[in-house]
Amino acid sequence: MYDAPTAAEQALQQHDIKISSRNVQVYYGDTHAIKDVDVDIEDKTVTAFIGPSGCGKSTFLRCLNRMNDTIDVARVEGEILLDGENIYDKKVDPVQLRARVGMVFQKPNPFPKSIYDNVAYGPRIHGMAKNRADLDEIVERALRRAALWDEVKDRMSAPGTGLSGGQQQRLCIARAVATEPEVLLMDEPASALDPIATSQIEELIDELRRNYAVVIVTHSMQQAARVSQKTAFFHLGNLVEYDDTSKIFTNPEDPRTESYITGRIG
Amino acid sequence: MTDATAPAPAAPAAGGKRRSLLEVDERTRRRNAAEARFRLYGIVAISVGLLFLLLLLGSILFNGLSAFQQTFVQVPVYLDPERLDPEGNRDPEEMRGVTTFGYKPLLNEAVYEKVQSLGIETPLPEPAMAPLLSDGAATTVRSFVLENPDRLGETVEFDLLASSRVDGYFKGRVTRDSIARDRFIDAAHLDLADAMNEAGTMGKQFNLSFITGTDASDNRPEQAGMGVSMIGSFFMMLVVLILALPIGVAASIYLEEFAPQNRITDFIEVNISNLAAVPSIVFGILGLAVFIQFMHLPQSAPLVGGLVLTLMTLPTIIISTRASLKAVPPSIRDAALGVGASKMQSVFHHVLPLAMPGILTGTIIGLAQALGETAPLLLIGMVGFIASNYPDGVAAGFLDPNSAMPAQIYEWAKRADPAFYERAWGGIIVLLAFLMTMNIIAIILRRRFERRW
Numbered sequence: 001m002y003d004a005p006t007a008a009e010q011a012l013q014q015h016d017i018k019i020s021s022r023n024v025q026v027y028y029g030d031t032h033a034i035k036d037v038d039v040d041i042e043d044k045t046v047t048a049f050i051g052p053s054g055c056g057k058s059t060f061l062r063c064l065n066r067m068n069d070t071i072d073v074a075r076v077e078g079e080i081l082l083d084g085e086n087i088y089d090k091k092v093d094p095v096q097l098r099a100r101v102g103m104v105f106q107k108p109n110p111f112p113k114s115i116y117d118n119v120a121y122g123p124r125i126h127g128m129a130k131n132r133a134d135l136d137e138i139v140e141r142a143l144r145r146a147a148l149w150d151e152v153k154d155r156m157s158a159p160g161t162g163l164s165g166g167q168q169q170r171l172c173i174a175r176a177v178a179t180e181p182e183v184l185l186m187d188e189p190a191s192a193l194d195p196i197a198t199s200q201i202e203e204l205i206d207e208l209r210r211n212y213a214v215v216i217v218t219h220s221m222q223q224a225a226r227v228s229q230k231t232a233f234f235h236l237g238n239l240v241e242y243d244d245t246s247k248i249f250t251n252p253e254d255p256r257t258e259s260y261i262t263g264r265i266g
Numbered sequence: 267m268t269d270a271t272a273p274a275p276a277a278p279a280a281g282g283k284r285r286s287l288l289e290v291d292e293r294t295r296r297r298n299a300a301e302a303r304f305r306l307y308g309i310v311a312i313s314v315g316l317l318f319l320l321l322l323l324g325s326i327l328f329n330g331l332s333a334f335q336q337t338f339v340q341v342p343v344y345l346d347p348e349r350l351d352p353e354g355n356r357d358p359e360e361m362r363g364v365t366t367f368g369y370k371p372l373l374n375e376a377v378y379e380k381v382q383s384l385g386i387e388t389p390l391p392e393p394a395m396a397p398l399l400s401d402g403a404a405t406t407v408r409s410f411v412l413e414n415p416d417r418l419g420e421t422v423e424f425d426l427l428a429s430s431r432v433d434g435y436f437k438g439r440v441t442r443d444s445i446a447r448d449r450f451i452d453a454a455h456l457d458l459a460d461a462m463n464e465a466g467t468m469g470k471q472f473n474l475s476f477i478t479g480t481d482a483s484d485n486r487p488e489q490a491g492m493g494v495s496m497i498g499s500f501f502m503m504l505v506v507l508i509l510a511l512p513i514g515v516a517a518s519i520y521l522e523e524f525a526p527q528n529r530i531t532d533f534i535e536v537n538i539s540n541l542a543a544v545p546s547i548v549f550g551i552l553g554l555a556v557f558i559q560f561m562h563l564p565q566s567a568p569l570v571g572g573l574v575l576t577l578m579t580l581p582t583i584i585i586s587t588r589a590s591l592k593a594v595p596p597s598i599r600d601a602a603l604g605v606g607a608s609k610m611q612s613v614f615h616h617v618l619p620l621a622m623p624g625i626l627t628g629t630i631i632g633l634a635q636a637l638g639e640t641a642p643l644l645l646i647g648m649v650g651f652i653a654s655n656y657p658d659g660v661a662a663g664f665l666d667p668n669s670a671m672p673a674q675i676y677e678w679a680k681r682a683d684p685a686f687y688e689r690a691w692g693g694i695i696v697l698l699a700f701l702m703t704m705n706i707i708a709i710i711l712r713r714r715f716e717r718r719w
């Protein structure tokens with residue numbers, strides 16, 4: 001549950017800006033899906049994107065690691081700075097970017113390979129391990145971070161697709177974490193899971209905040225309130241309000257935010 | 267829909283009494299009857315299909331199995347040195363001077379003597395033994411002599427091919443009525459054949475050379491075999507596999523995973539689907555124009571046949587490969603891209619392995635199609651008449667004239683002598699055996715590689 005931070009805690013929470021977007025527009029063909037979004041995402045913080053379905057949360061999230069490049073009709077305008085560098089610069093190779101900005105998808109999507117290979121895949125293609133022992137260590141560390149190690153350490157060669165839904169999603173988190181990203185993007189990571197698995201994932205997200213900037217899209221306002229420190233409310237492609245989560249949920253400035261969190265729109 | 271618009275039960279719950287679940291109402295009964303009828307139609311349709319399949323298989327086996335058996339005559343032949351090696355040098359080069367015509371009297375004698383020694387009564391004189399034996403019998407003996415000149419002067423036991431008339435008699439194709447006006451053979455020959463059969467010196471045996479042998483000329487159907495055309499088909503399939511698989515898979519991967527969606531790729535896509543529907547004879551005439559008349563590749567060569575069949579098979583392979591690439595869930599691609607794999611890595615590490623069973627199945631089905639294809643081969647002359655035996659036939663390889671199994675079958679079916687008709691059916695059995703093997707391989711591969719995600 002969300003506890004209101006004390007003043008001292010709030011002082012501690014002054015984090016660096018990890019990602020900042022300026023005048024971001026996204027078009028799908030003629031559809032203007034994201035309009036003029038400016039947002040500063042802090043490091044070592046969980047930022048939640050909320051809003052009614054179809055308002056562009058996923059679209060904006062996918063801008064942050066250029067996954068929209070894979071959609072032919074999608075076009076992104078504006079600037080998104082990661083540590084001050086524009087990720088949409090012509091010189092940026094999206095493949096390199098995605099190693100630094102990891103992503104976890106709505107539906108758990110482990111590769112149909114062993115648990116070990118799932119986690120080791122990223123480190124392998126990025127040449128992060130010099131030898132097998134190195135790789136073993138990376139895999140173990142990632143699985144520990146994803147709070148999955150104890151459950152799978154005895155069956156590393158079992159197929160990842162044989163795990164339960166919640167375990168699969170944690171495996172996907174481990175896979176994303178294994179490449180040592182700086183930012184973790186999660187698109188409704190718990191929407192396909194049961195309540196117990198969901199709370200495990202939420203605890204995990206809170207843990208991950210120590211090392212990463214986490215951005216999570218969620219359709220559940222309770223979830224946003226539970227796990228995030230910052231919340232951005234999107235509506236019809238606009239970023240309506242972006243503030244501390246406590247502020248958004250207790251004292252929103254925009255009437256649209258208020259009607260959404262009180263259940264009048266959405 | 268119909269449920270919604272149907273008139274509601276006369277009175278709403280308040281007024282009428284509740285219907286019992288134990289009695290079926292009119293609507294439900296009609297619906298159940300319709301369902302039962304539909305099932306019946308389905309069963310009838312499947313039964314009709316099965317019936318035709320059985321008829322087809324039955325008639326193929328009925329007509330074709332006899333081609334795998336052939337009538338042979340066992341006779342001891344005295345290899346007379348005076349007639350077979352007039353110079354007396356035992357020099358195979360000189361002995362070639364004696365053609366098969368020189369051997370025929372020898373064989374007639376041998377058969378006649380055998381008949382006499384068995385005590386069979388026959389009105390036929392010695393020279394009239396000829397119609398019992400195949401023309402190929404003399405060739406058999408001559409080849410033996412040329413290979414073993416030192417055995418001249420001995421009496422050697424031979425299994426000689428009987429003529430197609432006699433063979434047909436034992437298979438029920440030739441009867442005393444049917445030969446009434448035959449100038450080659452008459453009833454006395456058949457009586458003799460019966461007697462020899464009883465005496466155990468003439469009879470049907472399994473005929474390996476139908477599978478391994480070469481084609482034979484019009485008047486010796488008993489000698490014709492599938493072997494050389496099998497080699498021709500094999501070389502063509504090799505060309506198709508080597509060319510069509512990599513080209514097809516590369517094209518599909520590009521179109522499916524890399525190409526932008528625009529007018530040009532749409533146009534290409536539509537045309538690939540159209541190509542799959544182009545009659546195969548069109549590919550044949552294209553091959554004739556391009557490969558033979560323009561590029562001057564030799565006629566009747568398996569290379570050209572293979573190229574034509576490659577053109578024909580490519581659309582099939584591309585369509586099935588694209589379908590199996592499409593069937594790989596996009597979430598797998600997202601997952602790979604999400605951890606920083608390049609497009610190519612995501613395709614080659616994850617998508618392609620998952621699509622592999624489908625690709626292999628499609629390829630094998632494409633190959634099977636190509637294996638059975640006849641029309642384009644006729645246009646590029648893949649109906650070479652090859653009567654030379656293998657070592658030469660194999661060495662000939664990709665560029666020398668050859669035939670192909672279906673073309674060979676067509677050739678036989680075209681010939682006048684009904685003995686070839688049996689050969690054609692037999693050839694179809696061989697062809698079907700190949701096709702079935704390929705399909706079974708496809709099924710096994712699919713089972714082996716199938717993975718769930």
Ligand SMILES: Nc1ncnc2c1ncn2[C@@H]1O[C@H](COP(=O)(O)OP(=O)(O)O)[C@@H](O)[C@H]1O
Nearest residue numbers: 028031033052053054055056057058059060071
């Ligand atoms: N691949 C796409 N092609 C075209 N339009 C899309 C695509 N993905 C999303 N959209 C459109 O963009 C808008 C925002 O979608 P999305 O970002 O998925 O919303 P959310 O995640 O907030 O539910 C929607 O109107 C949707 O129809």
Ligand SMILES: [Mg+2]
Nearest residue numbers: 057058059187
């Ligand atoms: Mg979404």
